[in-house]
Amino acid sequence: MNTPDPRIGAPEATVIPADSHGAVDLSARASAPAAEGAAAPSGEGLHIPLITTTDEENFQEVMSTSQAVPVIMVMWSPRSLESKPALAMLEEITREHAGVFQLVEVDIDKAPAIAQAFQIQTVPTVVALVGGRPVPLFQGGASKEQVLPVVSQLLEASAQMGITARIAVAAEDTAAPIPPEHEAPLAAEEAGNLDEAITLWERVVELNPRDEDAKSHLSRVRFAARAYGEQNPDDPASHADALFAAGDAAGAFDVLLELLAATTDAEERDALRLRLLDLFRVAGSSPEVSKARTRLAMLLM
Known part of the structure; x- marks a missing residue:
């Protein structure tokens, strides 16, 4: 079986308004039982991951979850340059919505049968599952501003179908993870090595000029080094x-x-x-x- 080539696809997102009609026939799986905990008392939530991954073996669990809470699936590939930014953007949106839907990430290179079932032609492709029924959302790269209205439409459609459960989330579930490239400069700061931290933050910003968090860290450490370090009376x-x-x-x-x-x-x-x-x-x-x-x-x- 041929998997889709992640290099194929339009440079901009193809946004498809959310509706309640399936794009592919998954009726055999749509009869999955509701996710455990769907009937939890008011104020409680489903004790499932806010963000998770799946493959062919565990896909039935995703279908089950979609009977209680909307699931947004992102089909991606490490071979696709657009996939990683899309994952990061969707993870951010998921944390901000704090439990009204689950994000499921599918590496199509490891789960080709799922890609075939959804007839994926390009990655990233984002599809929702609501009550076991697929809802196409968008394909290709997209900005957060483009995606937020699509998510809102999905949640409205889900509510009309009675899919209104929530995921129980803790503070750590909604906190943005520390990017791996930030770990070394943060460790240098914690150790009190401000000059080293400055050098490391400068390297992070040089490699990723759009990293606003790194720029803020760099500014803070440079100020701390000046204000609380050895003063220059000639400055x-x-x-x-x-x-x-x-x-x-x-x-x-x-x-x-x-x-x-x-x-x-x-x-x-x-x-x-x-x-x-x-x-x-x-x-x-x-x-x-x-x-x-x-x-x-x-x-x-």
């Missing part, structure tokens, strides 16, 4: 770090902005800009940050 910007550490974010921003406005040296201006951006990330969203960002933009024009 006029160090006063900004002292103010920021004392809780005066606006004062710190003003010091750096005044220094930037007073110099024409390109290297010094860039260093001050990066220092400000570090403090902005550490401070988070606030009126003081918004005001300082606006002034920074005007100074850099």
Whole structure:
């Protein structure tokens, strides 16, 4: 049997609105009994994984679960460049919804019979199961903004079919896992090796410029190294770090902005800009940050 080639497929997602009609005939499996715990008292939930994997041997359990709670299955392959981002995005959405559906990941290279049953032609392909019936959702890469409305439609259709149970989740189930590449810099931080942590975070950001969490970690550690390490009396910007550490974010921003406005040296201006951006990330969203960002933009024009 030939498995689908993960390289085949449109570059953008093909989004299919959720409905209650099956795309493939799985009627032989649709008669599976309801998942154990489906009749749990109000306030309780199904004691099953929020995110799991399956293969041909365990697929019956997935069909059983779909009798009680909607199941979203993502067919993927390690050979597909679009698969890993799709998995990460769907896992994030699943954690945010905290138990209203289960996410099941299917590696089609290890479960070709499932791929054949669903007539998968490209990966990633995302299909829901509601009451044992398949509901096609989308194919190819997709953004979170594209997928969220599709999930909402699925949940509405599930409610109309009476599939309204929930999965019992704990705090750790909804917390985002630590990416493997973050483990080394975090360990260096915990050991107090801030210079090493900075180097490691810089490497993570260099390899993945879109990793906003890594950028935030890097900014925080650079600030900590400056503010709580050995002070440089010849660095006029160090006063900004002292103010920021004392809780005066606006004062710190003003010091750096005044220094930037007073110099024409390109290297010094860039260093001050990066220092400000570090403090902005550490401070988070606030009126003081918004005001300082606006002034920074005007100074850099």
